[in-house]
Amino acid sequence: MNDVAHIRNLAIVAHVDHGKTTLIDSVFKATRTFRENQKVAERLMDNNVLERERGITIRSKHCTVSWNDYLINIIDTPGHADFSGEVERVLSMVDSVLLLVDANEGPMPQTRYVLMRALKLGLRPIVIVNKVDRPDARPDYALNKTFDLFIELGATDEQAHFPVLYGSGLDGWFVNDLDKQDHKGMDALFQVIIDEVPSPQVNKDGDFLMQVSSLDWSDYIGQIGCGRVLRGTLKKGEDFTRLATKLKDPFSQDKGWELDSSSKTKGIHMWITRGLTRVETDEISAGDIVWLAGPPEIGIGDTFSKNEDTREALKPLEIEEPTLSMFFLVNNGPFSGQDGTAIMLRQLKERLERELRVNVALRMEDIGRPDGVKVSGRGELHLAILIEEMRREGLEFCISRPEVITRLDDNGNVLEPVEQLIIDVPEEHQGIIIEKLAKRKGELVSVENAGTNTIRIEFAIPTRGLIGYRSEFLTDTRGLGIMASRFVGYGQWRGDIVSRNKGSVVSIEKGIATAYALEGLQERSVIFIEPTERIYNGQIVGANSRNRDMTCNPTKRKSLTNHRSSTKDIGVKLDVPLKMSLEQAMEWIRVDELVEVTPKFIRIRKTILDIDERKRAEKKRLALDENFNALQSRLSA
Numbered sequence: 001m002n003d004v005a006h007i008r009n010l011a012i013v014a015h016v017d018h019g020k021t022t023l024i025d026s027v028f029k030a031t032r033t034f035r036e037n038q039k040v041a042e043r044l045m046d047n048n049v050l051e052r053e054r055g056i057t058i059r060s061k062h063c064t065v066s067w068n069d070y071l072i073n074i075i076d077t078p079g080h081a082d083f084s085g086e087v088e089r090v091l092s093m094v095d096s097v098l099l100l101v102d103a104n105e106g107p108m109p110q111t112r113y114v115l116m117r118a119l120k121l122g123l124r125p126i127v128i129v130n131k132v133d134r135p136d137a138r139p140d141y142a143l144n145k146t147f148d149l150f151i152e153l154g155a156t157d158e159q160a161h162f163p164v165l166y167g168s169g170l171d172g173w174f175v176n177d178l179d180k181q182d183h184k185g186m187d188a189l190f191q192v193i194i195d196e197v198p199s200p201q202v203n204k205d206g207d208f209l210m211q212v213s214s215l216d217w218s219d220y221i222g223q224i225g226c227g228r229v230l231r232g233t234l235k236k237g238e239d240f241t242r243l244a245t246k247l248k249d250p251f252s253q254d255k256g257w258e259l260d261s262s263s264k265t266k267g268i269h270m271w272i273t274r275g276l277t278r279v280e281t282d283e284i285s286a287g288d289i290v291w292l293a294g295p296p297e298i299g300i301g302d303t304f305s306k307n308e309d310t311r312e313a314l315k316p317l318e319i320e321e322p323t324l325s326m327f328f329l330v331n332n333g334p335f336s337g338q339d340g341t342a343i344m345l346r347q348l349k350e351r352l353e354r355e356l357r358v359n360v361a362l363r364m365e366d367i368g369r370p371d372g373v374k375v376s377g378r379g380e381l382h383l384a385i386l387i388e389e390m391r392r393e394g395l396e397f398c399i400s401r402p403e404v405i406t407r408l409d410d411n412g413n414v415l416e417p418v419e420q421l422i423i424d425v426p427e428e429h430q431g432i433i434i435e436k437l438a439k440r441k442g443e444l445v446s447v448e449n450a451g452t453n454t455i456r457i458e459f460a461i462p463t464r465g466l467i468g469y470r471s472e473f474l475t476d477t478r479g480l481g482i483m484a485s486r487f488v489g490y491g492q493w494r495g496d497i498v499s500r501n502k503g504s505v506v507s508i509e510k511g512i513a514t515a516y517a518l519e520g521l522q523e524r525s526v527i528f529i530e531p532t533e534r535i536y537n538g539q540i541v542g543a544n545s546r547n548r549d550m551t552c553n554p555t556k557r558k559s560l561t562n563h564r565s566s567t568k569d570i571g572v573k574l575d576v577p578l579k580m581s582l583e584q585a586m587e588w589i590r591v592d593e594l595v596e597v598t599p600k601f602i603r604i605r606k607t608i609l610d611i612d613e614r615k616r617a618e619k620k621r622l623a624l625d626e627n628f629n630a631l632q633s634r635l636s637a
């Protein structure tokens with residue numbers, strides 16, 4: 001059992017790629033958490049394959065280190081806005097945050113979000129200006145912008161008087177003063193944590209009380225809840241009461257809440273974290289961050305109380321609702337089951353239900369479709385990570401184009417999600433960026449000189465306007481632009497947005513693609529496939545140069561006669577095909593198209609594969625639109 005006065009609980013928060021996980025690597029080295037001869041990977045906290053590949057933190061993780069008899073619980077949080085649901089829950093377990101700011105970029109959209117949440121909870125952040133050793137570092141600029149952000153977000157005098165450290169998480173040094181101190185060692189960081197982070201304000205002597213802030217799952221044990229013990233102690237096998245709460249109306253500004261259910265249960269397994277390892281223990285006590293299993297069901301925000309009084313229930317944790325949705329469908333294509341495991345609807349639901357146990361920002365809705373379900377998340381990347389994980393498990397399925405989730409205000413007006421978009425680009429590209437985003441209903445908020453021939457442009461733009469824009473942005477800026485966005489709230493519907501101005505090139509045959517056929521197609525389209533690749537009727541094999549669909553036969557072979565021999569094909573010259581990633585395919589498709597996801601291929605196809613059936617469906621849709629418009633005209637008259 002630890003002395004509460006020697007415990008420090010804090011989270012590391014920042015915008016994506018500002019150095020959170022790298023900083024923790026240096027913390028491990030400085031505290032000698034691992035043996036000197038032990039082989040330790042870089043970015044140790046990013047233990048998921050996708051996290052390492054993409055260089056981002058997807059799920060928050062907890063580690064514990066010791067320094068001068070103090071126990072420091074550190075939680076590494078995601079920096080991408082799509083995973084901000086992880087940040088919201090974590091902050092309820094800690095007493096302060098380390099706010100990392102890149103010495104060149106300064107505060108970015110997610111910096112604003114995580115700081116806003118920390119200030120709202122009354123936490124006093126410690127600001128770390130990271131990467132000051134880089135040639136383009138501007139530590140004074142970054143600090144001034146951070147202070148301005150504190151004031152803009154309504155920080156109290158105490159919060160705005162924050163401690164500051166400068167250094168490099170990669171090289172493992174931090175100092176209070178860049179000019180007067182040697183650039184080595186982490187002692188300054190640990191000393192600031194000990195001096196500035198308050199010890200947990202808990203009661204060790206009262207009845208046991210904790211609130212669940214994070215979830216995990218074990219196939220052997222079941223649901224596991226993580227949270228900070230707020231009061232008292234609990235021994236293994238002791239009884240306690242699980243109190244589940246809920247908001248009366250998640251969409252209302254009034255955050256009233258009520259008790260949902262209560263049940264008697266007991267703690268079967270308990271863990272504390274030491275280093276990166278969960279260590280099973282027989283007793284948990286106030287102040288520590290613990291993992292607990294026992295109740296058959298555990299939800300985010302549940303209260304575990306030794307006292308059976310339902311008035312012990314704590315206010316539910318606020319988790320923002322999803323902003324994007326898409327359909328996950330059974331793969332009914334001709335190649336179904338040839339690349340992986342073709343799952344049926346029951347298996348698809350089971351896999352998504354497993355995900356819901358730990359991914360609390362995700363929603364699944366069965367709307368009665370016989371071939372799929374509706375899945376909602378915080379953004380494109382949030383959904384794409386889930387899809388990629390399922391794909392790597394060997395599953396085959398189809399997904400539809402992401403659509404924004406709208407709401408209605410009190411007057412019946414349609415509201416849609418709006419995002420703050422910040423773009424850093426070379427000056428010569430600002431014109432095309434502003435022009436393109438204006439067409440996507442983006443409103444220009446500010447333009448700022450970010451230094452060295454770079455412009456920082458801020459927009460307020462509907463989430464719809466960003467779907468399909470990222471790849472176009474990289475092309476327009478020749479890969480030199482940086483864009484970051486975050487959800488800021490709901491605004492009035494801004495009208496129709498035309499996000500794609502090219503039609504699809506659709507195959508009308510099943511077979512093997514030939515170089516001869518593709519050479520003719522590439523004159524008026526961008527090709528997605530290679531010669532000898534298997535294709536099927538209804539598969540999209542390219543993007544048309546015009547804004548309409550074009551059918552083709554990519555399996556067509558050259559007729560062989562006395563005057564044309566097969567050796568003449570040697571002279572065929574083909575452009576390199578455009579191979580889309582999962583996210584690019586998700587953004588590119590239209591409402592009548594799907595992405596077929598398999599372990600080996602990402603294919604794009606029409607929802608209705610047969611061309612005659614597509615034409616009949618289109619005629620029905622046009623007839624319905626005409627009838628609807630005629631009815632509206634009569635009603636308005």
